[in-house]
Amino acid sequence: MNIPNSKNPRVVIIGGGFAGIAISKKLRNKNVQVVLIDKHNYHTFQPLLYQVATGGLEAGSIAYPIRKVIQEYKDFYFRLTTVKEIDTENQKIISEIGDLHYDYLVIATGSKTNYFGNKEIERNSMSMKTIPQSLNIRSLILENFEQAVLIKDETERNALINFVLVGGGPTGVELAGALAEMKRAILQKDYPDLDIDKMQINLIQSSDRILNTMSEKSSIAAEKFLLDLGVKIWKNVRVTNYDGRIISTSTDLTFDSATVIWTAGVQGAKINGLDSKSLVEKADRILVNQYNQVKGYENIFAIGDICSMEIEKYPKGHPMMAQPAIQQGKLLGENLIKLIHKKTMKAFEYNDKGSMATIGRNLAVVDLPHYHFSGIFAWFVWMFVHLFSLIGFKNKAVVFLNWVYNYIWFDREGRLIIRPFKKKSFITFTSDEV
Amino acid sequence: MNIPNSKNPRVVIIGGGFAGIAISKKLRNKNVQVVLIDKHNYHTFQPLLYQVATGGLEAGSIAYPIRKVIQEYKDFYFRLTTVKEIDTENQKIISEIGDLHYDYLVIATGSKTNYFGNKEIERNSMSMKTIPQSLNIRSLILENFEQAVLIKDETERNALINFVLVGGGPTGVELAGALAEMKRAILQKDYPDLDIDKMQINLIQSSDRILNTMSEKSSIAAEKFLLDLGVKIWKNVRVTNYDGRIISTSTDLTFDSATVIWTAGVQGAKINGLDSKSLVEKADRILVNQYNQVKGYENIFAIGDICSMEIEKYPKGHPMMAQPAIQQGKLLGENLIKLIHKKTMKAFEYNDKGSMATIGRNLAVVDLPHYHFSGIFAWFVWMFVHLFSLIGFKNKAVVFLNWVYNYIWFDREGRLIIRPFKKKSFITFTSDEV
Numbered sequence: 001m002n003i004p005n006s007k008n009p010r011v012v013i014i015g016g017g018f019a020g021i022a023i024s025k026k027l028r029n030k031n032v033q034v035v036l037i038d039k040h041n042y043h044t045f046q047p048l049l050y051q052v053a054t055g056g057l058e059a060g061s062i063a064y065p066i067r068k069v070i071q072e073y074k075d076f077y078f079r080l081t082t083v084k085e086i087d088t089e090n091q092k093i094i095s096e097i098g099d100l101h102y103d104y105l106v107i108a109t110g111s112k113t114n115y116f117g118n119k120e121i122e123r124n125s126m127s128m129k130t131i132p133q134s135l136n137i138r139s140l141i142l143e144n145f146e147q148a149v150l151i152k153d154e155t156e157r158n159a160l161i162n163f164v165l166v167g168g169g170p171t172g173v174e175l176a177g178a179l180a181e182m183k184r185a186i187l188q189k190d191y192p193d194l195d196i197d198k199m200q201i202n203l204i205q206s207s208d209r210i211l212n213t214m215s216e217k218s219s220i221a222a223e224k225f226l227l228d229l230g231v232k233i234w235k236n237v238r239v240t241n242y243d244g245r246i247i248s249t250s251t252d253l254t255f256d257s258a259t260v261i262w263t264a265g266v267q268g269a270k271i272n273g274l275d276s277k278s279l280v281e282k283a284d285r286i287l288v289n290q291y292n293q294v295k296g297y298e299n300i301f302a303i304g305d306i307c308s309m310e311i312e313k314y315p316k317g318h319p320m321m322a323q324p325a326i327q328q329g330k331l332l333g334e335n336l337i338k339l340i341h342k343k344t345m346k347a348f349e350y351n352d353k354g355s356m357a358t359i360g361r362n363l364a365v366v367d368l369p370h371y372h373f374s375g376i377f378a379w380f381v382w383m384f385v386h387l388f389s390l391i392g393f394k395n396k397a398v399v400f401l402n403w404v405y406n407y408i409w410f411d412r413e414g415r416l417i418i419r420p421f422k423k424k425s426f427i428t429f430t431s432d433e434v
Numbered sequence: 435m436n437i438p439n440s441k442n443p444r445v446v447i448i449g450g451g452f453a454g455i456a457i458s459k460k461l462r463n464k465n466v467q468v469v470l471i472d473k474h475n476y477h478t479f480q481p482l483l484y485q486v487a488t489g490g491l492e493a494g495s496i497a498y499p500i501r502k503v504i505q506e507y508k509d510f511y512f513r514l515t516t517v518k519e520i521d522t523e524n525q526k527i528i529s530e531i532g533d534l535h536y537d538y539l540v541i542a543t544g545s546k547t548n549y550f551g552n553k554e555i556e557r558n559s560m561s562m563k564t565i566p567q568s569l570n571i572r573s574l575i576l577e578n579f580e581q582a583v584l585i586k587d588e589t590e591r592n593a594l595i596n597f598v599l600v601g602g603g604p605t606g607v608e609l610a611g612a613l614a615e616m617k618r619a620i621l622q623k624d625y626p627d628l629d630i631d632k633m634q635i636n637l638i639q640s641s642d643r644i645l646n647t648m649s650e651k652s653s654i655a656a657e658k659f660l661l662d663l664g665v666k667i668w669k670n671v672r673v674t675n676y677d678g679r680i681i682s683t684s685t686d687l688t689f690d691s692a693t694v695i696w697t698a699g700v701q702g703a704k705i706n707g708l709d710s711k712s713l714v715e716k717a718d719r720i721l722v723n724q725y726n727q728v729k730g731y732e733n734i735f736a737i738g739d740i741c742s743m744e745i746e747k748y749p750k751g752h753p754m755m756a757q758p759a760i761q762q763g764k765l766l767g768e769n770l771i772k773l774i775h776k777k778t779m780k781a782f783e784y785n786d787k788g789s790m791a792t793i794g795r796n797l798a799v800v801d802l803p804h805y806h807f808s809g810i811f812a813w814f815v816w817m818f819v820h821l822f823s824l825i826g827f828k829n830k831a832v833v834f835l836n837w838v839y840n841y842i843w844f845d846r847e848g849r850l851i852i853r854p855f856k857k858k859s860f861i862t863f864t865s866d867e868v
Contacts, residue, residue, distance in 0.1 A: 002584045004627070041576060042850045060492035065849045067624040077627070080580040080851075097584055131852060142475060146514040150436045150531055190501040193438070193511070394839045394847055398832060405828045413828055415499045416476045417514075418565060418854055 001100045006033040006075055009340055012093060012100060014083050014271065015108035016043050016066045019304030019325035021391075023106060024070060026333020032340065033075045035100060037093075039082045040130075041066055045390055047322065048399075049128050050171060053137040054178040055186070055414035056406055061398045063131055064391040083109075086273030088297065094273075104299045104336060107271060107286060108329070111305035111320050114265035124244040125260035128171065132420035137261060139417045141179075144258055145191055146417075155256065161199040162257040164247055166239045167264035168205030169213065170357040173222055175261060176203045177359035180229035185410040201231045202255060206238045206264070211365070213319060214355055218365035221374035225359040239264070266320055268306045280308050285317055290347035292332050301336075303328040309348065318350055322389070327351060358382045361407060435534045440467040440509050443774060446527060446534060448517050448705065449542035450477050450500045453738030453759035455825075457540060458504060460767020466774065467509045469534060471527075473516045474564075475500055479824055481756065482833075483562055484605060487571040488612040489620070489848035490840055495832045497565055498825040517543075520707030522731065528707075538733045538770060541705060541720060542763070545739035545754050548699035558678040559694035562605065566854035571695060573851045575613075578692055579625055580851075589690065595633040596691040598681055600673045601698035602639030603647065604791040607656055609695060610637045611793035614663035619844040635665045636689060640672045640698070645799070647753060648789055652799035655808035659793040673698070700754055702740040714742050719751055724781035726766050735770075737762040743782065752784055756823070761785060792816045795841060 003010075008031050013020050016038035027034050042063040051057040070076045081097040092101045113127035126137050141163070148160040163179055165172045179201050188196040203210070203226065209219040210226075210233065226233060238250040239260075247255040268284035278287050278295040285308035287295040292307060294300040304325030308317030318324035328348055335345040356378065358364040364379035366372065383403065390396050406412055437444075442465050447454050450472035461468050476497040485491040504510045515531040526535045547561035560571050575597070582594040597613055599606045613635050622630040637644070637660065643653040644660075644667060660667060672684035673694075681689040702718035712721050712729040719742035721729040726741060728734040738759030742751030752758035762782055769779040790812065792798040798813035800806065817837065824830050840846055 002586065002627075040851065041580065058492045058494035059852055060494075060848050060850060063850050063852075065624070065847060067849075068847065071623050079584075080577075135852070143514075146475065150513075152436065189505050190499070193436075392847065394836070394845075397835055397839070401831055401835060402828070405831070411828075413499060413502065413826060414494050415501075416494060416497050417474065418493055418497075418569070420852055420854055 001035070001079055001081075001095070001098045003033075003035055003077055003079075003100060008033040008075055009103040010035065010101065011104045011106060011336060012102040013037065013106040013108060014093070015110055015304070015306075016040070016078075017046075017108060017110045017304060017325065018322045019110070019329040020106075020108040021066075021069060022326045022329025023108070023303065023333040023336075024073075024076075026330055027336070028073045028076070030337055032336070033077075034073070035077045035079060035102075036066065036070065037079050037081060037083060037095065038066060039080070041078075041080050042131075043069065043391060044131055045395075046129070047386060047389075049131070049134045050175045050178055052131065052414070053128055053134040053175065054141075054182050055138055055412040055416070056178065057399060057402055058414055059131045059135060061395050061402065062390070064395060069391070083271055086271055086300075088273060088275075088300065091299070102299075104339075105301065106332065106336075107294070107300065107302040107306055108304050108325075109269040109271055109306045110325075111266040112269045113262060114267040115262065116265060118241065121239070121242045121260075121262065124242050125166070125262040127262050128175070129266075135418065135420050138414070139419045140259060141182075142415055142417050145187060145194070149191055149193055157194075158198050158200075159245060159256045160258045161194070162202070162255065162259070163200065164202045164204065164255050164257045164260045166204045166260060166262050168203055168207070168210030168233070168235075169263060170211065170355075171263040172203055172205075172261075173210055173226065173357050173359060175263065176201055176226055176231045177229060177363070180226070180231050181360050181410075182412060183230070186412055186415060190415070202234065202257075203231055204234045204237050204239055204249070206236070208235055210235070211357060214357070214365065215367045215372045217372045218357070218367055218374060221365050222357060222359055225363040225365075225374075229360055266305065268308075270306070274300075280317075283308065283316075291335055291345045292328055292348060301332055303332055314350070319355075321355070323353055324350055356382050356385070435469070435513055435515075435529070435532045437467075437469055437511055437513075437534060442467040442509055443537040444469065444535065445538045445540060445770060446536040447471065447540040447542060448527070449544055449738070449740075450474070450512075451480075451542060451544045451738060451759065452756045453544070453763040454540075454542040455500075455503060456760045456763025457542070457737065457767040457770075458507075458510075460764055461770065462507045462510070464771055466770070467511075468507070469511045469513060469536075470500065470504065471513050471515060471517060471529065472500060473514070475512075475514050476565075477503065477825060478565055479829075480563070481820060481823075483565070483568045484609045484612055486565065486848070487562055487568040487609065488575070488616050489572055489846040489850070490612065491833060491836055492848055493565045493569060495829050495836065496824070498829060503825070517705055520705055520734075522707060522709075522734065525733070536733075538773075539735065540766065540770075541728070541734070541736040541740055542738050542759075543703040543705055543740045544759075545700040546703045547696060548701035549696065550699060552675065555673070555676045555694075555696065558676050559600070559696040561696050562609070563700075569852065569854050572848070573853045574693060575616075576849055576851050579621060579628070583625060583627055591628075592632050592634075593679060593690045594692045595628070596636070596689065596693070597634065598636045598638065598689050598691045598694045600638045600694060600696050602637055602641070602644030602667070602669075603697060604645065604789075605697040606637055606639075606695075607644055607660065607791050607793060609697065610635055610660055610665045611663060611797070614660070614665050615794050615844075616846060617664070620846055620849060624849070634691075636668060636691075637665055638668045638671050638673055638683070640670070642669055644669070645791060648791070648799065649801045649806045651806045652791070652801050652808060655799050656791060656793055659797045659799075659808075663794055700739065702742075704740070708734075714751075717742065717750075725769055725779045726762055726782060735766055737766055748784070753789075755789070757787055758784055790816050790819070
């Protein structure tokens, strides 16, 4: 990996997400050599991916170059690659661009979409954890409409503009709301020769309420907002399969759709080489103690979505979202320095600042530890919290400008079909009448 | 193509570039049915592609959804497809999504990169005519640097950061200048472990001056600006081949480079089915009369880069740039209405507003018909002309905001590796020392 030797101990951080960036900032110029590894050269602000997917924002405004974050840091290196395995015996990581020895290893690989082992669903549905995936969803939505205007067969046409979102968590809810607004504000005007009322947005939730990690009050409010926007909500329904056209469920309910977006579950983006005893089954998260130290290892740590710190209040680990990741990253940064100087580390305590979700213009729900509210004020709170969480002044300014423009003009100009990867077509056309 | 029958005569426009959009606007609600066809669902503002390629702007800010342009137009349709052939016998076009009858056909397919028949250069070099191509160039530049930091072999490393631009026209010159600024402002800071002085920008021009379509004064000024920025200019040198590593030329000069960007020539993006007598050999442009009527056809027209109106002042047709395309599009819009109402059409006269090129911050050259100037004032003129030529208020605002930010901070935050198409790696890595 061509990292120079240094008198400083080497900390290797795998992953430049919220957790990885947070600890990097804490380790700035602290007489440690840091090597930050990510498979992208940018940090992704995941909470706004759904707006990239629905054309409200450009990818560039929610991505930030990792090398710019660490530009001024001494003895600090970034490497663009994927880690294949950890060799704990020899204290090294094995990556696509070679091996690297570590004195301290920090695993911050985050989470990935969980299809619960169903390969056919995985093959046929879209997921939305990265920017390329979001751009693919954006393109697919628009390509479906471009194809729908060509089709005379009503069943085929309706399948193309029937969008099924599996999973009633924040991602599914925010995406459903954004699609509903896209339908009225954009698609109706862009495709006058289509009967827009045939466009369906179906949100499928396996439990008895959407946003079931939030307060009941927020679930009820969000559900009302979505219904008003024309989203169909199906509760207590579990999707059992999707062959690319037909979605079958645990009930006798089925859907005929060309587009399934799967937000029904996440699991740790696990890495090979760790002792199986240190892993949580199914969830693929890594068991850590209150110092984020991986069970069974002295110098290996895990932070953010990938780790599971099983304490009384959170028996299955902290919620897999930005706040625990950021807080764990910051604390571990300080703790590593303590550890290196043989001082005692501080145990992690999660400061729950609450959670929120936006459904559409003037519509959001916010849960504070002791107070829940929804509507336009919640929406403003949501906007400003997200705006100020973005890295970089320019991203803040561009996102703000886009939001103001979209708000005033009910518009989303990012409706461009620019695919990061090649398109697979839903149907191919033969010669048509003149 | 599923276009409803209409009492209005049907005008089919192939291409949504400057010419195609200009005529579309003129045909708005004029009792003609219009079908606008493009292979992208957006209009591309090509003059700023080089800024997308160098991370100064996001793709979305120089692209505009075609369906939004025609949103309010009556009896006006957009179709996303590629036209394979024109069947002039039966007055129909044959496309990937079926055939379509036309009463009047307008060919506005623009131009594509001209490799003068050298397949090996075509296979190994990058071209910059579309947004996906620009994003690929951006990614390749950054990927080269990410790989360069890993390589110990100096020859290999230098080849990765040696950028060869073939063609000293506006595109080559603007790209060379942008790369030179990227070198100092970004790459030097982002890759401290690389010796940035080893990064080369070579601009190769076959004739005896760069910008040879502009005034001699401007050529000299642009050349000085580029040299000051550290660009190496090679004049009277023709590239004869490029195998992916070695560029051979008409002289004994050779270059060892992983990245060749080819801007040395354009040719018409021709379409099959027209009588060969109506085509210009080599250039692949379509011969038209002063009404942009294709030689030998009553109801087929060609506008913009694709057409060649050979008049005394422009024996080889008008320059292949935005202005002639826009002016021809506007006039043909009016002429078609005249033709339909059996009125006499107006002959095209090109109003040359001059031409300009930017080299870097505060550096540009402007040729007005009777006056040439360069430097900071020219640069401001260039900026505002381009800003106001962009379609859409939001694009103007976002581009302006980006320019102000980049100007103040000497920055380009769009340095993100997000490929529209899959990456082909320059070298693959085996295990490396620890």
